[in-house]
Amino acid sequence: MIVNFAQRAHNHNFEADWIVRSLLDTDFYKLLMLQFIWKHYARLPVTFSLINRTTRISLAAQIDEAELRRQLDHARSLRFRRSELTWLAGNSFYGRRGIFEPAFIDWLSGFHLPEYRLDYRDGQVALCFEGVWSETTMWEVPALSIVNELRTRTNLARMSEFELDLFYAHAKAKLWSKINTLRGIGDLAVSDFGTRRRHSFLWQEYVVGAMAAELGKSFTGTSNVFLALKHDLEAIGTNAHELPMVLAALESDRGGLRDAQYRVLELWQQTYGGALLVMLPDTFGSAQFLANAPSWATDWTGIRIDSKDPFLAGEEYIDWLQARGADPGTKRVLFSDGLDVDDIVALHRQFGGRIKDGYGWGTLLTNDFRGFHPRGASDFEPISLVCKVTEAAGRPVVKLSDNSGKATGSAAEIARYRKVFGQAGIARAPVLV
Amino acid sequence: MIVNFAQRAHNHNFEADWIVRSLLDTDFYKLLMLQFIWKHYARLPVTFSLINRTTRISLAAQIDEAELRRQLDHARSLRFRRSELTWLAGNSFYGRRGIFEPAFIDWLSGFHLPEYRLDYRDGQVALCFEGVWSETTMWEVPALSIVNELRTRTNLARMSEFELDLFYAHAKAKLWSKINTLRGIGDLAVSDFGTRRRHSFLWQEYVVGAMAAELGKSFTGTSNVFLALKHDLEAIGTNAHELPMVLAALESDRGGLRDAQYRVLELWQQTYGGALLVMLPDTFGSAQFLANAPSWATDWTGIRIDSKDPFLAGEEYIDWLQARGADPGTKRVLFSDGLDVDDIVALHRQFGGRIKDGYGWGTLLTNDFRGFHPRGASDFEPISLVCKVTEAAGRPVVKLSDNSGKATGSAAEIARYRKVFGQAGIARAPVLV
Numbered sequence: 001m002i003v004n005f006a007q008r009a010h011n012h013n014f015e016a017d018w019i020v021r022s023l024l025d026t027d028f029y030k031l032l033m034l035q036f037i038w039k040h041y042a043r044l045p046v047t048f049s050l051i052n053r054t055t056r057i058s059l060a061a062q063i064d065e066a067e068l069r070r071q072l073d074h075a076r077s078l079r080f081r082r083s084e085l086t087w088l089a090g091n092s093f094y095g096r097r098g099i100f101e102p103a104f105i106d107w108l109s110g111f112h113l114p115e116y117r118l119d120y121r122d123g124q125v126a127l128c129f130e131g132v133w134s135e136t137t138m139w140e141v142p143a144l145s146i147v148n149e150l151r152t153r154t155n156l157a158r159m160s161e162f163e164l165d166l167f168y169a170h171a172k173a174k175l176w177s178k179i180n181t182l183r184g185i186g187d188l189a190v191s192d193f194g195t196r197r198r199h200s201f202l203w204q205e206y207v208v209g210a211m212a213a214e215l216g217k218s219f220t221g222t223s224n225v226f227l228a229l230k231h232d233l234e235a236i237g238t239n240a241h242e243l244p245m246v247l248a249a250l251e252s253d254r255g256g257l258r259d260a261q262y263r264v265l266e267l268w269q270q271t272y273g274g275a276l277l278v279m280l281p282d283t284f285g286s287a288q289f290l291a292n293a294p295s296w297a298t299d300w301t302g303i304r305i306d307s308k309d310p311f312l313a314g315e316e317y318i319d320w321l322q323a324r325g326a327d328p329g330t331k332r333v334l335f336s337d338g339l340d341v342d343d344i345v346a347l348h349r350q351f352g353g354r355i356k357d358g359y360g361w362g363t364l365l366t367n368d369f370r371g372f373h374p375r376g377a378s379d380f381e382p383i384s385l386v387c388k389v390t391e392a393a394g395r396p397v398v399k400l401s402d403n404s405g406k407a408t409g410s411a412a413e414i415a416r417y418r419k420v421f422g423q424a425g426i427a428r429a430p431v432l433v
Numbered sequence: 434m435i436v437n438f439a440q441r442a443h444n445h446n447f448e449a450d451w452i453v454r455s456l457l458d459t460d461f462y463k464l465l466m467l468q469f470i471w472k473h474y475a476r477l478p479v480t481f482s483l484i485n486r487t488t489r490i491s492l493a494a495q496i497d498e499a500e501l502r503r504q505l506d507h508a509r510s511l512r513f514r515r516s517e518l519t520w521l522a523g524n525s526f527y528g529r530r531g532i533f534e535p536a537f538i539d540w541l542s543g544f545h546l547p548e549y550r551l552d553y554r555d556g557q558v559a560l561c562f563e564g565v566w567s568e569t570t571m572w573e574v575p576a577l578s579i580v581n582e583l584r585t586r587t588n589l590a591r592m593s594e595f596e597l598d599l600f601y602a603h604a605k606a607k608l609w610s611k612i613n614t615l616r617g618i619g620d621l622a623v624s625d626f627g628t629r630r631r632h633s634f635l636w637q638e639y640v641v642g643a644m645a646a647e648l649g650k651s652f653t654g655t656s657n658v659f660l661a662l663k664h665d666l667e668a669i670g671t672n673a674h675e676l677p678m679v680l681a682a683l684e685s686d687r688g689g690l691r692d693a694q695y696r697v698l699e700l701w702q703q704t705y706g707g708a709l710l711v712m713l714p715d716t717f718g719s720a721q722f723l724a725n726a727p728s729w730a731t732d733w734t735g736i737r738i739d740s741k742d743p744f745l746a747g748e749e750y751i752d753w754l755q756a757r758g759a760d761p762g763t764k765r766v767l768f769s770d771g772l773d774v775d776d777i778v779a780l781h782r783q784f785g786g787r788i789k790d791g792y793g794w795g796t797l798l799t800n801d802f803r804g805f806h807p808r809g810a811s812d813f814e815p816i817s818l819v820c821k822v823t824e825a826a827g828r829p830v831v832k833l834s835d836n837s838g839k840a841t842g843s844a845a846e847i848a849r850y851r852k853v854f855g856q857a858g859i860a861r862a863p864v865l866v
Contacts, residue, residue, distance in 0.1 A: 003635045006597035011444035013590040157446040164439035202436050 019142075019149045019201060020075040023111070024084050024226040026141040027195055029237030031088070031225060035104045036243070036271050038134045046133035046246060047391040048140055050125065050147065051408065053431055054383035058123035063150045065120055071146045076113045085109055087229050094234075094275035113139055128390070137242065140387040144196035147385060148367070152199050155379035163374040170372040171199075175207060178341040178365075179214045185348060188218035189358040191236040193336055194366025195224045197382060197433060204366045208233070211365075220358065236360065238276050238304070239268060242389045244283040245399050248417075249392040257420050262294055269300075277301045278334060282308060282402045284417060287425035290320045298324045302332025302356070308402035308425065310335050310343070314351050316425075328355045336360035338433050340368070363433035382433045405431045452575075452582045452634060453508040456544070457517050457659040459574040460628055462670030464521070464658060468537045469676070469704050471567045479566035479679060480824040481573055483558065483580065484841065486864055487816035491556035496583045498553055504579045509546045518542055520662050527667075527708035546572055561823070570675065573820040577629035580818060581800070585632050588812035596807040603805040604632075608640060611774040611798075612647045618781060621651035622791040624669040626769055627799025628657045630815060630866060637799045641666070644798075653791065669793070671709050671737070672701060675822045677716040678832050682825040687853050695727055702733075710734045711767060715741060715835045717850060720858035723753045731757045735765025735789070741835035741858065743768050743776070747784050749858075761788040769793035771866050773801070796866035815866045838864045 037044075052059050080088075089105045090097070114135040119126040127143060129136040159167060182188060192211065198204040208227050211219045221234030228235035248260035261283060269277055277300040281289035286308055298321065305313040314335075318328045333355050335347055344359045351357040369380035388408050389397045398409030398417045405428055407414055470477075485492050513521075522538045523530070547568040552559040560576060562569040592600060615621060625644065631637040641660050644652040654667030661668035681693035694716060702710055710733040714722035719741055731754065738746040747768075751761045766788050768780055777792045784790040802813035821841050822830045831842030831850045838861055840847055 003639060005601040005636065005639075006594065008635070009586075009589040009592075009597050010594040012447070012450060012586070014445070017445060153442075153445070156442040159442075161439065161443045164442050168438040202441070203438065206436060206438075 016070060016074070018074050019071050019146045020078065021201065022084065022226045023078050023080050023113075023138070024088075024229060025145070025195070025201065026138065026225060027193075027223040027237050028093070028225050028228070028235040029223065029239055030138060030141055031100070032237070032272065032276065033239055033243060034134065034137060035100060036239070036268065037137060038104055038107060039271060040267055041246070042132065042134040044133040044246070045131070045391075045393055046136050046389055048129045048136050048143075048387050049390040050127040050143055050385065050387050052124055052383060052385050053405075054385070055124075057383050059125045059147065059151065059383075059385075060120045060123045062154045063125060063147060064154070065118070068125070068146070068150055069118065071150065072116055072118070072143070075142045075146065076115075079112055080108050082109075084229065091229075091235075096274060096276075099272065099276075111135075111138070113142070116143075133246065133392070140242075141196050143387050144385060145198060145201070148197050149200045151383075152380070155377075158377075158379070159374065166374055167369065167372050171203075171369050174368060174372075175210060179210060181341050181345065182215060182218060185345060186218070187352075188215070188344070188348060189220045189356070190215065190218060190344065191220045191234075191358065191360055192222040192224065192227075192365055193236075193360035193362040195222075196387075197363040197385065198366035199369060199380075205230075207366050223360065238272075238278040239264075239280060241280060241283045241306075241399050243268070244280075245389050245397050246392040248284070249389075249395045249397045254420050257417070258292070261289060262292075262297070265294075265297055265300070275301055278332065279303045280306060282306055282313075284398075284400045284421040285424060285426050286313060286316065286402050288421050290316065291424075295324070298326050302334060304334040304336055304360075306337045307406050308337075309427065309429070310337065310347055311350060312425075313402070314347065314355070314357075318355060330356075332356040332358060334358040334360055336362065338363065338431075340364040367433075384431050384433055400426065402426055403431065404428045449503060449507070451507050452504050452579045453511065454634065455517065455659045456511050456513050456546075456571070457662060458578070458628070458634065459571065459658060460626075460656040460670050461526070461658050461661070461668040462656065462672055463571060463574055464533070465670070465705065465709065466672055466676060467567065467570060468533060469672070469701065470570060471537055471540060472704060473700055474679070475565065475567040477566045477679070478564065478824075478826055479569050479822055481562040481569050481576075481820050482823040483560040483576055483818065483820050485557055485816060485818050486838075487818070488557075490816050492558045492580065492584065492816075492818075493553045493556045495587045496558060496580060497587070498551070501558070501579070501583055502551065504583065505549055505551070505576070508575045508579065509548075512545060513541050515542075517662065524662075529707060529709075532705070532709075544568075544571070546575070549576075560820075566679065566825070573675075574629050576820050577818060578631060578634070581630050582633045584816075585813070588810075591810075591812070592807065599807055600802070600805050604636075604802050607801060607805075608643060612643060614774050614778060615648060615651060618778060619651070620785075621648070621777070621781060622653045622789070623648065623651060623777060624653045624667075624791070624793055625655040625657065625660075625798055626669075626793035626795040628655075629820075630796040630818065631799035632802060632813075638663075640799050656793065671705075671711040672697075672713060674713060674716045674739075674832055676701070677713075678822050678830050679825040681717070681850075682822075682828045682830045690850070690853050691725070694722055695725075695730070698727075698730060698733070708734055711737055711765065713737045713739060715739055715746075717831075717833045717854040718857060718859050719746060719749065719835050721854050723749065724857075728757070731759050735767060737767040737769055737793075739770045740839050741770075742860065742862070743770065743780055744783060745858075746835070747780065747788070747790075751788060763789075765789040765791060767791040767793055769795065771796065771864075773797040800866075817864045817866055833859065835859055836864065837861045 085105050088100050093099050114131040117128050129139040192208050208222050221236040222228055223237045225235050243264045244261040247263055248257050251257045251260050279300050303317050314333055321328045339361050363382050367382050373379055396413045398413045400407050518538050521533050526532050547564040550561050562572040625641050641655050654669040655661055656670045658668050676697045677694040680696055681690050684690045684693050712733050736750050747766050754761045772794050796815050800815050806812055829846045831846045833840050833850055
């Protein structure tokens with residue numbers, strides 16, 4: 001083999017391998033929410049904070065502070081490229097062209113990530129973003145993917161070349177076996193939701209490429225906008241918990257608090273329509289959400305199940321539709337909570353044909369290296385790292401979730417919210433990712 | 434293109450890229466001389482010193498001290514591998530098997546490079562090796578190739594990936610054009626002598642591979658023993674100036690001093706024979722060496738021309754042979770002083786057919802990147818760096834050379850030697866490499 005001298009010299013002298021290559025290297029729903037926020041709440045002061053829910057893992061020990069700052073600073077230096085904005089303006093998403101308004105695209109051209117605050121304390125990385133919602137919201141995904149990939153790199157650096165080779169061979173074999181399992185099922189609608197907790201950007205790109213090549217129409221796209229652009233895939237995603245969380249935090253009385261979750265739907269359907277009308281009912285508990293939902297919510301395209309037992313939650317939605325005289329066969333359910341291939345198979349067996357079932361496959365698609373460390377270390381076990389809104393307009397922000405293990409906010413605030421929303425259907429389940 | 438994840442992770446985390454990979458990564462003549470020294474002068478205290486003859490270049494500015502120490506320490510950690518010793522014992526060199534005695538091979542199995550002394554002063558790297566001759570002698574080539582390659586790496590690190598790509602493309606094109614020129618000549622005997630001042634080990638390997646593949650029988654081998662073993666090439670080389678330099682330093686009177694150069698020949702032909710009997714007459718001036726050489730020296734196989742104008746020196750040797758009744762057509766002349774392709778062509782035109790002419794092509798084969806720096810910097814201009822004996826048994830050591838620019842030793846000692854050896858045929862010429 002002839003040595004590639006230029007490559008070799010460059011590899012040994014490279015300045016840095018930037019984790020975030022583009023402001024589009026984020027989830028599509030962040031862009032839809034960004035336009036929503038820009039329209040309705042652009043100047044609202046909102047704080048996002050990084051939270052490691054896997055507290056037994058010390059992130060501070062695995063992530064070099066100087067390198068973290070370099071990567072965060074690099075992300076701050078990024079701007080949307082002209083070609084990216086042209087694509088956002090001209091591409092069709094969910095079958096619709098022109099989802100992003102010209103004025104919004106114009107505003108994006110001046111966008112950059114705002115400042116961050118970083119402290120290493122108690123073995124953890126305290127990272128938060130304070131500023132207006134229309135800027136801080138965009139830190140969520142890059143902050144998570146940077147921290148996750150730096151953890152990956154630290155752990156890779158402890159392996160020999162042989163170990164690395166074997167490690168990736170294992171991961172490829174496992175990915176292939178997952179793909180084969182899905183191929184066996186036939187018609188499916190699986191998409192990549194694994195940006196924030198990916199092993200690395202390049203591994204996500206490999207996984208997405210393999211899925212696209214091997215699963216054909218059963219692979220419906222990726223939440224990663226940069227990969228969607230780069231590889232001509234569908235960009236997938238609609239909205240997330242931060243919308244009801246912030247809107248609820250702005251309310252002072254019980255009624256306002258309870259209605260905030262529906263105010264989000266109202267504003268969302270003013271802003272978007274059609275296939276983008278996918279509800280996320282679990283912010284303060286799905287049971288109360290559905291029970292009290294306005295009648296027009298029945299007309300929405302579908303629902304995303306993100307914290308409740310998905311078998312129960314799917315049936316709950318079907319029952320709710322039928323009780324309101326709607327045909328489940330015309331509706332979508334998108335499962336997105338810690339899925340692995342067996343969950344997809346079992347859920348599809350239960351719901352396939354009864355409702356349009358889709359799967360947003362996250363961490364266990366793009367970061368499943370469990371058990372592959374050649375010396376048995378747990379360095380690559382996924383951790384549950386989130387970047388959540390913790391304050392809005394100076395008020396604390398709360399998420400209850402259908403899984404009490406995923407609740408965020410102070411104990412007092414959680415208690416206050418529980419008095420308003422009740423505890424119907426809320427369970428405690430282990431949080432893997 | 435699919436990313437090689439293991440390779441990429443390894444490239445970004447590699448501990449070090451060791452310059453010296455084997456104790457065989459040295460010139461073949463060092464091994465022949467080592468056996469000679471081991472037989473006759475094993476315990477003689479001898480100091481080798483690194484000397485940068487291109488004083489306008491500050492080596493200290495281009496070579497990081499810590500990295501230099503790491504590379505030198507790594508070289509000290511090397512031992513001859515069993516397979517290497519088996520090959521030395523069993524391979525035939527210059528058509529003869531068993532050149533290296535079993536007792537010597539046995540001694541080599543315990544060999545390692547001795548300590549070094551390193552100081553950074555006056556912008557230069559003061560590096561020397563003090564100890565017994567049978568150990569310090571082996572530092573010469575690795576010390577030079579380490580310092581040269583570290584200089585290369587520092588300068589490569591200042592180039593972008595595009596610049597690196599272009600830089601090596603230029604170098605390959607130039608190598609190809611040199612090879613084409615030599616191919617046009619037909620029958621030739623060119624070998625690689627470029628280990629000590631190579632751009633890098635891998636580049637030397639590339640160059641040697643290209644020469645072997647393209648020049649067929651006109652490429653006679655390499656002085657690099659490791660490459661000879663690795664690629665089944667002939668190992669080329671016999672002896673160097675350090676032998677007469679040290680033997681002369683041991684002598685106190687004029688007669689002993691003048692005869693030391695012939696004492697080397699006597700001992701050498703006791704130790705080796707046949708094709709290995711190649712004289713190096715220029716240590717104290719070729720003219721006096723030939724004029725006073727014993728009659729049996731005429732029977733030697735050939736001569737190496739290393740500092741005199743090669744056209745004059747070749748004719749001088751032919752005249753000398755004819756005056757002594759020997760047939761030049763049966764003798765070898767090996768040119769090895771700063772050759773480039775045009776020199777080889779012109780010398781072959783003059784001497785081809787009259788004598789067996791051979792070419793030991795050094796720096797301008799393995800380190801010719803002149804003029805390729807994409808921003809015009811002179812970072813890659815070759816420098817004249819040597820590692821010479823400076824002291825033997827506590828006495829100063831001198832080389833006069835046919836080129837007074839290549840003389841080494843104190844001014845007083847050089848003057849003393851010049852009184853003994855005269856100045857016949859000695860000129861001053863620029864020293865490029």
